[in-house]
Amino acid sequence: MAKHAGWMAGTAAAVLLAAGAITYAVTEDGGSSGSTPSVDSADAGFARDMAVHHQQAVEMSYIVRDRTDDKEVRFLAYDIAQTQANQRGMLLGWLDLWGLPKVSSQAPMTWMGRGDMPSAGDGSLMPGMATNTQMKKLESLSGKQAEIVFLQLMTAHHKGGIHMAEGCLEKCEVGVEKRLAQTMVNGQQSEIDLMTDMLKQRGAKPQP
Secondary structure, three states: OHHHHHHHHHHHHHHHHHHHHHHHHHHHHOOOOOOOOOOOOHHHHHHHHHHHHHHHHHHHHHHHHOOOOOHHHHHHHHHHHHHHHHHHHHHHHHHHHHOOOOOOOOOOOHHHOOOOOOOOEOOEOOOOOOOHHHHHHHHHOOHHHHHHHHHHHHHHHHHHHHHHHHHHHHHOOOHHHHHHHHHHHHHHHHHHHHHHHHHHHOOOOOOO
16 A cells, blocks of 8 residues: 555545534534434444445555556546545544444444345445455456456445445434435436446446
Protein backbone atom coordinates (compact mmCIF):
# COMPACT_ATOMS: atom_id res chain seq x y z
CA MET A 1 0.00 0.00 0.00
CA ALA A 2 3.03 2.29 0.22
CA LYS A 3 2.70 3.22 -3.44
CA HIS A 4 -0.73 4.62 -2.66
CA ALA A 5 0.44 6.73 0.27
CA GLY A 6 0.55 9.98 -1.68
CA TRP A 7 -2.96 9.61 -2.98
CA MET A 8 -4.29 8.54 0.41
CA ALA A 9 -2.67 11.54 2.07
CA GLY A 10 -4.35 13.78 -0.47
CA THR A 11 -7.77 12.63 0.74
CA ALA A 12 -7.04 12.83 4.47
CA ALA A 13 -7.83 16.53 4.93
CA ALA A 14 -11.07 16.24 2.99
CA VAL A 15 -12.15 13.19 5.02
CA LEU A 16 -11.47 14.95 8.32
CA LEU A 17 -13.29 18.08 7.20
CA ALA A 18 -16.29 16.08 6.01
CA ALA A 19 -16.36 14.02 9.20
CA GLY A 20 -16.28 17.17 11.31
CA ALA A 21 -19.10 18.76 9.36
CA ILE A 22 -21.25 15.66 9.48
CA THR A 23 -20.63 15.24 13.22
CA TYR A 24 -22.13 18.68 13.74
CA ALA A 25 -25.03 17.77 11.48
CA VAL A 26 -25.77 14.56 13.38
CA THR A 27 -25.63 16.41 16.67
CA GLU A 28 -28.17 18.90 15.35
CA ASP A 29 -30.33 16.29 13.63
CA GLY A 30 -30.31 13.36 16.05
CA GLY A 31 -32.62 10.38 15.71
CA SER A 32 -36.37 10.42 15.36
CA SER A 33 -36.67 10.33 19.13
CA GLY A 34 -33.70 12.62 19.77
CA SER A 35 -31.81 9.77 21.50
CA THR A 36 -28.43 8.25 20.66
CA PRO A 37 -28.69 5.07 18.54
CA SER A 38 -28.07 1.83 20.41
CA VAL A 39 -25.23 -0.55 19.61
CA ASP A 40 -27.58 -2.98 17.85
CA SER A 41 -29.62 -0.34 16.00
CA ALA A 42 -29.94 -0.16 12.22
CA ASP A 43 -28.16 3.21 12.32
CA ALA A 44 -25.09 1.73 14.01
CA GLY A 45 -25.17 -1.47 11.96
CA PHE A 46 -25.36 0.39 8.68
CA ALA A 47 -22.51 2.69 9.67
CA ARG A 48 -20.28 -0.25 10.62
CA ASP A 49 -21.08 -2.43 7.61
CA MET A 50 -21.00 0.30 4.99
CA ALA A 51 -17.64 1.54 6.29
CA VAL A 52 -16.22 -1.94 5.60
CA HIS A 53 -17.96 -2.13 2.22
CA HIS A 54 -16.65 1.29 1.21
CA GLN A 55 -13.09 0.46 2.25
CA GLN A 56 -12.89 -2.30 -0.34
CA ALA A 57 -14.21 0.01 -3.07
CA VAL A 58 -11.44 2.47 -2.20
CA GLU A 59 -8.85 -0.32 -2.38
CA MET A 60 -10.12 -1.50 -5.77
CA SER A 61 -9.94 2.04 -7.09
CA TYR A 62 -6.33 2.42 -5.93
CA ILE A 63 -5.41 -0.85 -7.64
CA VAL A 64 -6.88 -0.05 -11.06
CA ARG A 65 -5.47 3.46 -10.97
CA ASP A 66 -2.01 1.90 -11.07
CA ARG A 67 -2.92 -0.76 -13.65
CA THR A 68 -4.14 1.39 -16.54
CA ASP A 69 -3.37 4.64 -18.33
CA ASP A 70 -6.97 5.06 -19.53
CA LYS A 71 -8.04 8.54 -18.43
CA GLU A 72 -11.75 7.70 -18.23
CA VAL A 73 -11.20 4.71 -15.94
CA ARG A 74 -8.62 6.53 -13.82
CA PHE A 75 -10.98 9.50 -13.39
CA LEU A 76 -13.84 7.19 -12.36
CA ALA A 77 -11.59 5.33 -9.92
CA TYR A 78 -10.37 8.60 -8.41
CA ASP A 79 -13.95 9.85 -8.02
CA ILE A 80 -15.10 6.62 -6.37
CA ALA A 81 -12.12 6.59 -4.02
CA GLN A 82 -12.63 10.23 -2.99
CA THR A 83 -16.39 9.88 -2.53
CA GLN A 84 -16.34 6.63 -0.62
CA ALA A 85 -13.36 7.59 1.55
CA ASN A 86 -15.24 10.76 2.56
CA GLN A 87 -18.44 8.84 3.24
CA ARG A 88 -16.52 6.25 5.23
CA GLY A 89 -15.11 9.04 7.38
CA MET A 90 -18.62 10.25 8.05
CA LEU A 91 -19.85 6.77 9.03
CA LEU A 92 -16.96 6.19 11.43
CA GLY A 93 -17.36 9.72 12.80
CA TRP A 94 -20.96 8.99 13.71
CA LEU A 95 -19.96 5.86 15.60
CA ASP A 96 -17.40 7.90 17.54
CA LEU A 97 -20.01 10.57 18.26
CA TRP A 98 -22.46 7.94 19.52
CA GLY A 99 -19.76 6.25 21.64
CA LEU A 100 -20.31 2.95 19.81
CA PRO A 101 -17.75 0.34 18.71
CA LYS A 102 -16.68 0.20 15.08
CA VAL A 103 -16.85 -3.61 15.06
CA SER A 104 -19.57 -5.98 16.18
CA SER A 105 -19.75 -9.62 17.23
CA GLN A 106 -22.91 -9.94 15.16
CA ALA A 107 -22.81 -11.14 11.57
CA PRO A 108 -22.79 -8.44 8.87
CA MET A 109 -26.24 -7.15 7.90
CA THR A 110 -27.87 -8.42 11.11
CA TRP A 111 -29.36 -4.92 11.40
CA MET A 112 -31.23 -5.62 8.13
CA GLY A 113 -32.52 -8.96 9.39
CA ARG A 114 -30.09 -10.66 6.99
CA GLY A 115 -27.44 -11.82 9.44
CA ASP A 116 -28.11 -15.45 8.57
CA MET A 117 -27.42 -14.89 4.88
CA PRO A 118 -24.31 -16.86 3.85
CA SER A 119 -21.40 -14.77 2.62
CA ALA A 120 -19.43 -15.59 -0.51
CA GLY A 121 -16.41 -16.27 1.71
CA ASP A 122 -12.78 -15.67 0.77
CA GLY A 123 -12.93 -12.13 2.11
CA SER A 124 -16.35 -11.28 0.69
CA LEU A 125 -18.36 -10.46 3.81
CA MET A 126 -21.40 -8.75 2.29
CA PRO A 127 -23.31 -8.67 -1.02
CA GLY A 128 -21.28 -7.21 -3.87
CA MET A 129 -17.93 -7.44 -2.10
CA ALA A 130 -15.11 -8.96 -4.15
CA THR A 131 -13.32 -12.05 -2.88
CA ASN A 132 -9.63 -12.04 -2.06
CA THR A 133 -9.06 -14.13 -5.19
CA GLN A 134 -10.81 -11.51 -7.34
CA MET A 135 -8.78 -8.72 -5.76
CA LYS A 136 -5.54 -10.59 -6.48
CA LYS A 137 -6.66 -11.15 -10.06
CA LEU A 138 -7.26 -7.42 -10.50
CA GLU A 139 -3.78 -6.73 -9.16
CA SER A 140 -2.29 -9.15 -11.69
CA LEU A 141 -3.85 -7.50 -14.76
CA SER A 142 -3.09 -4.34 -16.68
CA GLY A 143 -4.56 -2.22 -19.47
CA LYS A 144 -7.91 -3.19 -20.96
CA GLN A 145 -8.13 -6.45 -18.99
CA ALA A 146 -7.71 -4.60 -15.70
CA GLU A 147 -10.29 -2.02 -16.77
CA ILE A 148 -12.89 -4.69 -17.58
CA VAL A 149 -12.39 -6.63 -14.34
CA PHE A 150 -12.48 -3.42 -12.29
CA LEU A 151 -15.68 -2.24 -13.95
CA GLN A 152 -17.33 -5.64 -13.45
CA LEU A 153 -16.27 -5.91 -9.80
CA MET A 154 -17.25 -2.33 -9.02
CA THR A 155 -20.65 -2.73 -10.69
CA ALA A 156 -21.39 -5.73 -8.48
CA HIS A 157 -19.98 -3.83 -5.48
CA HIS A 158 -22.28 -0.86 -6.14
CA LYS A 159 -25.32 -3.14 -6.48
CA GLY A 160 -24.57 -4.59 -3.06
CA GLY A 161 -24.03 -1.11 -1.65
CA ILE A 162 -27.36 0.10 -3.01
CA HIS A 163 -29.09 -2.87 -1.39
CA MET A 164 -27.61 -1.94 1.98
CA ALA A 165 -28.36 1.77 1.57
CA GLU A 166 -31.98 0.97 0.74
CA GLY A 167 -32.07 -1.08 3.94
CA CYS A 168 -30.97 2.00 5.87
CA LEU A 169 -33.64 4.10 4.19
CA GLU A 170 -36.19 1.62 5.50
CA LYS A 171 -34.79 0.99 8.98
CA CYS A 172 -32.49 3.84 10.09
CA GLU A 173 -33.83 6.66 12.27
CA VAL A 174 -31.13 9.35 12.11
CA GLY A 175 -32.26 11.75 9.43
CA VAL A 176 -28.85 12.86 8.18
CA GLU A 177 -27.72 9.23 7.89
CA LYS A 178 -30.80 8.40 5.83
CA ARG A 179 -30.04 11.34 3.57
CA LEU A 180 -26.51 10.04 3.06
CA ALA A 181 -27.97 6.60 2.25
CA GLN A 182 -30.19 8.19 -0.41
CA THR A 183 -27.16 9.99 -1.82
CA MET A 184 -25.41 6.62 -2.05
CA VAL A 185 -28.33 5.06 -3.89
CA ASN A 186 -28.51 7.91 -6.40
CA GLY A 187 -24.77 8.24 -6.95
CA GLN A 188 -23.97 4.55 -7.22
CA GLN A 189 -26.87 3.87 -9.59
CA SER A 190 -25.59 6.65 -11.83
CA GLU A 191 -22.13 5.08 -11.76
CA ILE A 192 -23.56 1.64 -12.55
CA ASP A 193 -25.15 3.11 -15.68
CA LEU A 194 -21.85 4.73 -16.62
CA MET A 195 -19.85 1.56 -16.00
CA THR A 196 -22.29 -0.49 -18.08
CA ASP A 197 -21.60 1.84 -21.00
CA MET A 198 -17.86 1.68 -20.36
CA LEU A 199 -17.95 -2.11 -20.39
CA LYS A 200 -19.92 -2.10 -23.63
CA GLN A 201 -17.25 0.12 -25.20
CA ARG A 202 -14.72 -2.55 -24.24
CA GLY A 203 -16.77 -5.45 -25.61
CA ALA A 204 -17.80 -6.71 -22.18
CA LYS A 205 -20.83 -6.85 -19.88
CA PRO A 206 -21.46 -6.65 -16.13
CA GLN A 207 -21.17 -9.98 -14.32
CA PRO A 208 -24.51 -11.81 -14.04
